[in-house]
Amino acid sequence: MKSKRPVIFLFICIFHLPVFAQTNNDTSVLAKNTSIDSSYIKYYDQYLNVTAGWSTRNTRYIVSYSQFYTRFVLSPKETNQFFLGLDYSFLYLYYSFTPQLFNLNRADTIKGDSKRSTFGTGFSFKQWHINLDYQSVKGYYLRNTNEFIPGWIKGDAYIQFPRLKTIQAGGQVGYNFNKKFSISSLTSGQAQQLKTVITFFPTLAYWHIKLKDDTIDSVQKANNVLTVNNDINLLLPAAINVVFAKNFYVAAFAGPVIGVDFYKANGFDETGQALATSGTRVSTGYYARGSIGYTGRKFFAGIDAVSRYYGHQQQGQKFSKNSYGMQVYMGTRFNPPHLLQKTVTWLDKINPL
16 A cells, blocks of 8 residues: 655655757757868858747656655656747757647646746857756646556546646756767758768757646745755767758767755645755666758758756655657758857957967
């Protein structure tokens, strides 16, 4: 028989692992280097590259208590998002949101509703790639509700947390070991890979994330932040980009994830008494990404998918997170506005790198 005791720890422990940003473009900024053999990469960074498309993404949090034979699988509802990306020279902007147009008739009494908003920006120099991002997700449900409600069957409503919200801000710094490999060619259209090539692309990532419960009365504002996480991860993927039929490519990334999670969490027990926990844990996992696409002189298009999984254990408790998503995009190129050209030229002159 399963014990109900772990339920009071759900909001204390569930977010020890912060969200790994689901922005698939998080490493797609351009590394411009004119010393690269032109037979490997063709650059389009002199144009304003505009990318638009559809994406779906999700993050599941799994908390397991082996001693109680109990687990929690917390997830936002899968939603369709529209995104827009702008790339010029070493500058990059990205924004995605959940439009009503893409989610008509999606009112869901079974899983509830989830809303997402993502913003990202970045730049690069030589073989370094730097990205900053912000993400907000509101609305979660308990995916394994059947393990808590006897007689629950598919089609019944899940246990829902409609006002549960995560807010994340962070950044990543990656280094491309092979200058003949173009990271930006996979999604931004700023470059085209001309020959098959492999590389090693380690990335150091940091996120600061808060879990908030908006149902708590505003006068209790000091208590509505349930968790604060500072997560540091090192991604160590190897990558290959296979070019075929001149303008088409298939790319893959795969490697381990090693990280350290610093967390502080607040919660309440069954009697309403405040509980708190904090600590530091080492987390491990994997990172995988796959891309297929077309790049031409005027247009480019493709499909990009990503999956990340990592977690840690402590005293019979296992905390893990699976983030996954896919995007379908297409884009084109324009001559940049004169003001943008002048601004980038000025920045390029004062940039000591």
